[in-house]
Amino acid sequence: MLALLGRRGLGELPLTEGARRLVEEFERRILDRQTPDYRKNIHTLTILVHWLGAENAILERDVHDLASCSATLAAKPVCQFLRSHGLLIDDPDRRQDVNLAWIQAAISARPDPLASEVRAWVTLLRSRGRREGEVRDYRSVRRYLAHIEPVLTAWTAVGVTTLREITTDHIEAAVADLSGRDRQKVAVSLRSLFKAIKRERMVFRDPTRHLSVGDLRRYRSLCPAISWSDCWTRPRSRSAVWSSLWWPSTRCPVRSFVPS
Template sequence: MLAQFTASLPSAAGGQQNHTHSIQVLRRLLAYLGGGEPITEHAVHSLVALEPRASLQRVVFFLHEHGLLAPASDRPAAVSPSLARLDPARTDARHLQAIEHKLHRFPQAMADQLRTWVTVRRGQGRRRHPPADFTRIRRDFHVVLPVLTAWSQQGLDLRQITSAHVTAALTDRQGHQARGVHHVLLSVFRALKQERIVFTNPLAGLSLTTPVRLPEPLPSDRLRGLLDSIDSSMGRLAVGLVAVHAIKVTDVARLPLTAPDLARGTLRLRLRDQPHTVYLDTLTRHLLDAWLQTRQQRWPASPNPHLLITTLSAHHPALPPVSHCALRRAFDQTGITPRQMWRDRVLNEAQHTADPVHLVHLFGIHPGTAVRYVHAAHPDKALPSIR
């Protein structure tokens, strides 16, 4: 086992001399616990805590690949949350525990009503449907948490909420914040009415009108020297893909290692569940070559199938894509958000053409989005709106 583990270690590890310590951790695990039965994550964490220079991810991934890692279900506090992705049941339990922690702030009546909403969102209500992801449920719960807290402090539960309460809550908010609260409250009361907890929906017939803001170009002086301000080859590639080819940063993070075709100078990905091909320019090809060389030098044996990886994800047992924070750092160095950069690129292309079909083919965006950007670039041209 030690020979196999040593052979799986990369020859270069970005300057981190931790191979000896990782081998020592695995040696102790096998010497004390043997290799015949799975080893609990708690045991691995305990030894790595005594040897902080060892690579936890390498040891855990090796044991997982060889069927020697046993999730320690009786010790949830000792397990890193990132490793919970190996076990979907444990992930669901972790999310439920976080939701329950927030529900304890509310009176019993409102807490039970919100539990009903969570049950419906998970597809377990009277009408069966595909379950919503726990991450989305927690995000929606966070959006309406201030409104629900204010209502509970007034001694109200969701059965007593009227259209006047909802209107007052929306009036105190503007823009995206108001739309988010309206959307989640609509989901809450629809679920409660479906389960016959409430008899009327206070949001029925209540529409939220917001002005449509047209995209505006970024000042040219903010676009100069973008790549020079970024200190990593991965960050420069991510910014280049967004700024030049208008690939959204979430799609950049999920790019597989097989996406680039260096012989043809293309990048193959899926946008809106459809295959899409990006033809790389000279600058982006240089950025891609620089990153692939860095990736090969630092993590030549990484099993992670994604194009962009970090020290944490290179040998993570769940093989996740690069995190949002890792990519956001590069955009923070430029002073421009990924959304602003993407919007400026699409608008710039729309200024050179009045054909929304061209934008759809070039960037893989929705036809309605293409028409909106053509409207912004050419307000004198009247195009039919697409829903």
């Protein structure tokens, strides 16, 4: 049907009054009427409103299917015009989020069952927006995945095919050379990943359970060397003991010290 209509001239396509007004408005919007594209656009819209009418919304898929029937037809400007009038039903397959496409490609590059485990995490992230009942946008989900993409690549390169194989040593090695914000991003994403798949019972243990988000090595380098036994064996007042556990310029917490 579409192919037959595509071969018919404008004079062979009678229009209703509403359809004719719509085509005339489209003509007025197109400034350069001497180009071949002008005729393509008018011809395409004329066929559509002759076939489907001007009262009901038209599927975007139908516009592109029609344009594919002949080189004398065009789709994009017609879709834009119909959308501006609320007369186009968008095709979700043509509106795929670029971030979703990146996520799908990144997951597909992983072997199973690791790919399935990461996909389950992404699904859970997607379902948890900032407010109850909201979904998280794919841009945010992509950021989480991008933070650990190099880690997943490194694990895959050494033969890891499932996150069940990952141990605490793997996790520590993944963040060993990182510091500051870079370490924090990777640590947060890894903890989120393993917490999610443990909840889904895809792994039995969480190797990130004791992974700190901050970089404690930085605090240790700034704090004075002191041991717990040294604090409590010296005959000092309680306030003096607590003062010795804090570095005034950095306000380093007690938990950053390692007992001797």
